[in-house]
Amino acid sequence: MLALKPARLQWSDDGALASLDYGDIYFQRGQGLEESRYVFMERNELPARFRAIENESFHIAELGFGSGLNFLLTAQLFAQAAPPSARLVYAAIEKHPVRREDLERIYSHFVLPDTDKLLAQYPPLMEGFHHLHFYGGRIRLMLLLGDVAEILPEVRGAFDAWYLDGFSPAKNPAMWQEKLFPLMAERTRPGGTVATFSAAGHVRRGLESAGYTVEKAKGYGVKRDMTIARWTGSKPSPAAKKTIAVLGAGLAGCAAAYALRRRGHNVVLIDRSGIAAETSGNPIGILYPKLTVDPSPLGQFHSHAFCFARQLVEKLKLPSWRNCGVIRLDLDADDAGRTRALLAQNEFPPEFAAAAAYAGHSGMEQAMAGMLSPPEFCAALANDAQTLFGASVTGLRQTPKGWEVLGGGHIIASADTVIVAQGLGSRDFLQTEWLPLQSLRGQVTYLKPTVESRKLDKIVCHDGYITPAVDGLHYIGATFQKENPGAVETRAEDDAENLEKLNRHLPQLSLSAAQVAGSRAGYRATTPDKLPTVGPAPDYDAFRKNFAPLREGKKAATEAPAYIEGLYISAGFGAHGLSGAPLAGEMIAAMVSGEPLPVPHSLAEHLLPERFIFRGLKRKKI
Numbered sequence: 001m002l003a004l005k006p007a008r009l010q011w012s013d014d015g016a017l018a019s020l021d022y023g024d025i026y027f028q029r030g031q032g033l034e035e036s037r038y039v040f041m042e043r044n045e046l047p048a049r050f051r052a053i054e055n056e057s058f059h060i061a062e063l064g065f066g067s068g069l070n071f072l073l074t075a076q077l078f079a080q081a082a083p084p085s086a087r088l089v090y091a092a093i094e095k096h097p098v099r100r101e102d103l104e105r106i107y108s109h110f111v112l113p114d115t116d117k118l119l120a121q122y123p124p125l126m127e128g129f130h131h132l133h134f135y136g137g138r139i140r141l142m143l144l145l146g147d148v149a150e151i152l153p154e155v156r157g158a159f160d161a162w163y164l165d166g167f168s169p170a171k172n173p174a175m176w177q178e179k180l181f182p183l184m185a186e187r188t189r190p191g192g193t194v195a196t197f198s199a200a201g202h203v204r205r206g207l208e209s210a211g212y213t214v215e216k217a218k219g220y221g222v223k224r225d226m227t228i229a230r231w232t233g234s235k236p237s238p239a240a241k242k243t244i245a246v247l248g249a250g251l252a253g254c255a256a257a258y259a260l261r262r263r264g265h266n267v268v269l270i271d272r273s274g275i276a277a278e279t280s281g282n283p284i285g286i287l288y289p290k291l292t293v294d295p296s297p298l299g300q301f302h303s304h305a306f307c308f309a310r311q312l313v314e315k316l317k318l319p320s321w322r323n324c325g326v327i328r329l330d331l332d333a334d335d336a337g338r339t340r341a342l343l344a345q346n347e348f349p350p351e352f353a354a355a356a357a358y359a360g361h362s363g364m365e366q367a368m369a370g371m372l373s374p375p376e377f378c379a380a381l382a383n384d385a386q387t388l389f390g391a392s393v394t395g396l397r398q399t400p401k402g403w404e405v406l407g408g409g410h411i412i413a414s415a416d417t418v419i420v421a422q423g424l425g426s427r428d429f430l431q432t433e434w435l436p437l438q439s440l441r442g443q444v445t446y447l448k449p450t451v452e453s454r455k456l457d458k459i460v461c462h463d464g465y466i467t468p469a470v471d472g473l474h475y476i477g478a479t480f481q482k483e484n485p486g487a488v489e490t491r492a493e494d495d496a497e498n499l500e501k502l503n504r505h506l507p508q509l510s511l512s513a514a515q516v517a518g519s520r521a522g523y524r525a526t527t528p529d530k531l532p533t534v535g536p537a538p539d540y541d542a543f544r545k546n547f548a549p550l551r552e553g554k555k556a557a558t559e560a561p562a563y564i565e566g567l568y569i570s571a572g573f574g575a576h577g578l579s580g581a582p583l584a585g586e587m588i589a590a591m592v593s594g595e596p597l598p599v600p601h602s603l604a605e606h607l608l609p610e611r612f613i614f615r616g617l618k619r620k621k622i
């Protein structure tokens with residue numbers, strides 16, 4: 001996720017706000033709001049369409065988020081007109097986002113709703129998909145930062161209305177290229193509409209040749225014309241609300257339950273113990289993004305996931321959340337070179353990652369990072385899900401009506417859809433036993449502070465980590481051992497290992513075995529490529545058969561994947577469940593509900609469980 005060039009703005013004497021990058025105006029004094037309502041909301045017939053929404057979500061795509069006026073007004077209209085069970089997904093693409101301080105200045109010129117909520121959630125200005133939530137999650141703003149030509153092909157979803165609101169085609173020809181219109185058409189729901197202030201001939205022709213029915217309409221104010229367009233067909237009937245069994249009440253299961261409940265599904269959360277009883281049960285965990293020097297699916301996933309999880313943690317107002325920041329120390333010249341390259345190549349906003357020094361080491365500070373209690377997070381996420389605890393799941397049976405969840409030979413739950421989020425136990429079923437999840441044991445040690453260590457106010461990472469004292473204890477860790485899951489008794493030698501690493505790098509904290517106040521062990525589920533496995537469960541045998549030619553280095557006759565209807569997997573978060581699980585839950589909920597995917601399509605593909613079947617075939621291992 002690279003940093004983006006923010007918009008360069010200029011206020012003119014007559015109160016118009018202009019872009020120095022495009023030599024065009026955002027709006028004229030006193031006109032922005034009315035023009036936005038007229039061109040985009042009325043001409044897309046939104047007041048009537050919002051009133052008619054049933055129990056479903058309405059999707060709007062906007063090209064050119066600008067100052068967010070269109071979004072704020074649309075959200076206000078939606079909140080007033082749509083029934084309480086309706087939801088709005090608003091995906092806005094912006095290449096040069098306005099900086100937060102400029103937004104504050106712009107908003108001071110208008111009476112606008114929800115500007116405080118938008119500003120409070122405004123993301124670091126980095127390329128990628130960012131998420132902001134309004135009205136208790138009923139309205140989701142996906143702020144897609146980057147060039148339309150790169151971002152739109154990455155958007156998976158179908159939209160009911162489009163706002164084409166970039167700078168005018170004459171000033172911003174790159175946005176209005178011919179290839180834009182077929183990309184929009186592929187992402188438009190039957191009955192979907194388009195509105196734009198532009199009456200340019202090539203815009204009308206582009207929409208027409210992509211298959212829209214196009215009309216001229218009276219423009220706003222002194223403008224003679226604008227363009228509206230419609231996609232044929234009528235709105236599909238809303239997808240029914242589902243009953244969904246989520247298996248596993250750790251971070252992955254609780255996050256999936258939360259995202260599904262926000263979309264109105266009935267959720268039953270099933271666990272053999274209870275909330276956060278296993279790997280997710282450490283008293284304190286660190287929420288930080290794992291970054292990679294070169295662009296990679298791993299770095300892209302962790303940046304997106306961290307930003308998403310952080311928003312969620314802030315929104316849930318978790319009492320344990322402490323935004324204390326993380327300092328990662330360079331332990332040798334190689335580390336220092338990597339940090340320099342990471343910062344130079346990515347140009348992150350300083351609050352996301354910046355050069356720093358601590359205790360005689362160079363390093364990098366991640367000021368948005370912090371720590372929280374995973375069990376508290378899980379409990380807040382699972383708050384309104386129905387629960388079935390103390391129930392060990394031993395099998396899954398598909399029936400003509402959906403799924404039966406089996407435990408000890410009995411049906412313990414019936415559901416339309418099942419989400420498997422059981423950590424290492426996710427491969428306990430016939431349908432998922434092929435998943436290449438590997439077990440990594442880990443132990444975290446709790447220490448009473450010393451006079452010196454009490455001053456620590458940031459998390460410091462070396463080849464382990466130490467947190468500032470929380471309720472009188474530091475948390476240090478963690479060990480990593482390839483070991484099959486088994487007993488979770490803690491080991492004195494693991495505490496000693498955690499202490500030895502700490503004292504090698506931070507002896508000035510004077511922490512010793514005398515300070516050990518406790519420890520906790522667990523088994524992380526990891527995957528061979530260190531990315532979690534998130535998405536529909538593939539039919540293993542059908543995949544192996546259909547894609548068998550891959551073994552001979554040939555193309556398969558079909559590209560069509562064969563999934564097991566109504567079965568999804570969210571597992572394999574390794575050492576990063578706090579950041580990874582919330583976004584994975586959101587992805588699964590969007591897939592189940594037919595909503596736009598919350599991540600770039602190419603990233604979602606890297607997380608699909610079937611990637612391991614393809615790799616196995618190509619390497620002739622299966």
Ligand SMILES: Cc1cc2nc3c(=O)[nH]c(=O)nc-3n(C[C@H](O)[C@H](O)[C@H](O)COP(=O)(O)OP(=O)(O)OC[C@H]3O[C@@H](n4cnc5c(N)ncnc54)[C@H](O)[C@@H]3O)c2cc1C
Binds near residue numbers: 275285394442574578
């Ligand atoms: C020592 C240590 C330190 C860590 N520190 C951090 C950190 O600082 N930051 C961070 O982001 N991550 C950290 N992690 C990783 C993080 O804890 C995991 O990524 C996360 O907990 C995984 O969540 P999960 O929901 O996938 O799995 P789990 O938390 O293991 O949840 C799976 C659930 O499924 C249930 N289950 C399993 N099988 C069955 C069955 N057959 N029937 C019914 N229920 C079943 C279990 O009871 C369990 O509750 C750490 C891990 C360890 C071990």
